[in-house]
Amino acid sequence: MRKRARVIYNPTSGREALKKDLIDILAVFEQAGYETSAFATTADPNSAQNEATRVAKAGFELIVAAGGDGTINQVVNGIAGLPHRPKMAIIPAGTTNDYARALHIPREDPLAAAKVVLKDQTIKMDIGQAGETYFINIAGGGLLTELTYDVPSNLKSIFGYLAYLLKGAELLPRIKPIDMDLTYDGGHFRGKASMFLLALTNSIGGFEQIVPDAALDDGKFTMIIVKTASMPEILRLMGLVLNGGKHINDPHIIYKKTSKVIAKPVEERMMINLDGEYGGDAPMKFRNLGQHIEMYANLDAIPDSAVTSESPEVLEAEQRFVKQVESLPDGERETED
Ligand SMILES: Nc1ncnc2c1ncn2[C@@H]1O[C@H](COP(=O)(O)OP(=O)(O)OP(=O)(O)O)[C@@H](O)[C@H]1O
Numbered sequence: 001m002r003k004r005a006r007v008i009y010n011p012t013s014g015r016e017a018l019k020k021d022l023i024d025i026l027a028v029f030e031q032a033g034y035e036t037s038a039f040a041t042t043a044d045p046n047s048a049q050n051e052a053t054r055v056a057k058a059g060f061e062l063i064v065a066a067g068g069d070g071t072i073n074q075v076v077n078g079i080a081g082l083p084h085r086p087k088m089a090i091i092p093a094g095t096t097n098d099y100a101r102a103l104h105i106p107r108e109d110p111l112a113a114a115k116v117v118l119k120d121q122t123i124k125m126d127i128g129q130a131g132e133t134y135f136i137n138i139a140g141g142g143l144l145t146e147l148t149y150d151v152p153s154n155l156k157s158i159f160g161y162l163a164y165l166l167k168g169a170e171l172l173p174r175i176k177p178i179d180m181d182l183t184y185d186g187g188h189f190r191g192k193a194s195m196f197l198l199a200l201t202n203s204i205g206g207f208e209q210i211v212p213d214a215a216l217d218d219g220k221f222t223m224i225i226v227k228t229a230s231m232p233e234i235l236r237l238m239g240l241v242l243n244g245g246k247h248i249n250d251p252h253i254i255y256k257k258t259s260k261v262i263a264k265p266v267e268e269r270m271m272i273n274l275d276g277e278y279g280g281d282a283p284m285k286f287r288n289l290g291q292h293i294e295m296y297a298n299l300d301a302i303p304d305s306a307v308t309s310e311s312p313e314v315l316e317a318e319q320r321f322v323k324q325v326e327s328l329p330d331g332e333r334e335t336e337d
Pocket residue numbers: 010011012013014040041042043044045046066067068069070071072093094095096097153
């Protein structure tokens with residue numbers, strides 16, 4: 001039997017280019033050896049997720065997520081918990097398209113994005129699990145991340161967001177550090193911070209310098225804790241970001257690699273942001289599922305530093321080691337309070 005592919009596309013996302021090119025996109029996947037059909041997502045917010053689960057259970061070999069980062073997130077949520085997870089391909093059609101940027105998939109031309117499949121290059125991507133939900137790119141908590149819910153979606157890039165904050169002066173008094181308690185591989189932070197972020201790729205809000213050294217398949221999040229909440233300090237840090245990622249050594253920043261995080265609020269409520277959407281309240285456990293979903297990517301264009309040569313077995317051994325270290329009494333571990 002021929003391999004089967006399902007294109008799950010959001011007919012409302014981004015430009016009309018996706019719908020216009022759909023017939024040609026289907027032909028590309030046929031050319032790649034897949035018997036291909038298409039499903040248009042509906043106003044039901046779970047439609048992409050449900051369809052992804054259905055076709056994965058039916059044994060399809062490939063799901064093509066065509067839309068914005070929200071559609072990719074939903075497809076991943078539909079398959080991440082299943083034992084048989086089809087491969088994925090990405091056709092970006094949103095506004096920011098962080099995920100396609102990380103995989104070096106063309107972002108302006110849906111047909112060119114589809115043709116990446118013809119190169120037959122894939123990468124087994126790490127994804128994150130937070131409670132029962134999965135995320136593909138970024139999780140976070142703290143008041144700086146909570147404010148994103150109020151931001152119009154066309155400003156959801158980090159810098160558009162800062163401009164919005166500076167303009168919308170009524171939001172500024174809400175930015176203050178809150179007490180948080182974060183346990184990560186080999187360390188612990190308890191103190192005031194304006195946000196923490198867990199990144200899976202180096203592509204956040206349209207920028208590649210916030211997490212300059214994120215690897216896509218090393219089984220680890222890059223964690224950033226921003227300890228200051230002063231707007232001039234945050235703007236200075238953004239300046240360091242633009243200046244080649246120099247923020248990572250700043251004393252206001254904790255920058256670590258970790259495969260697991262437990263986030264607990266101390267006194268105030270801490271809402272958790274998963275891929276830009278509200279994802280429940282802390283306490284929350286985050287786990288990196290190393291090399292969990294195989295995706296077509298433009299591997300030639302991805303820098304070597306973003307791809308590990310480690311096999312899943314080596315990653316597993318590393319994670320076992322981390323567990324052993326975590327079971328040591330606190331005094332034998334590094335702490336940061
Ligand atoms: N047929 C539809 N009618 C109305 N809403 C839809 C439909 N299909 C999907 N949606 C909604 O679109 C949202 C997902 O959007 P997606 O991320 O794909 O594109 P986008 O919003 O253009 O991207 P970006 O977030 O990058 O701007 C979800 O909230 C989903 O419920």
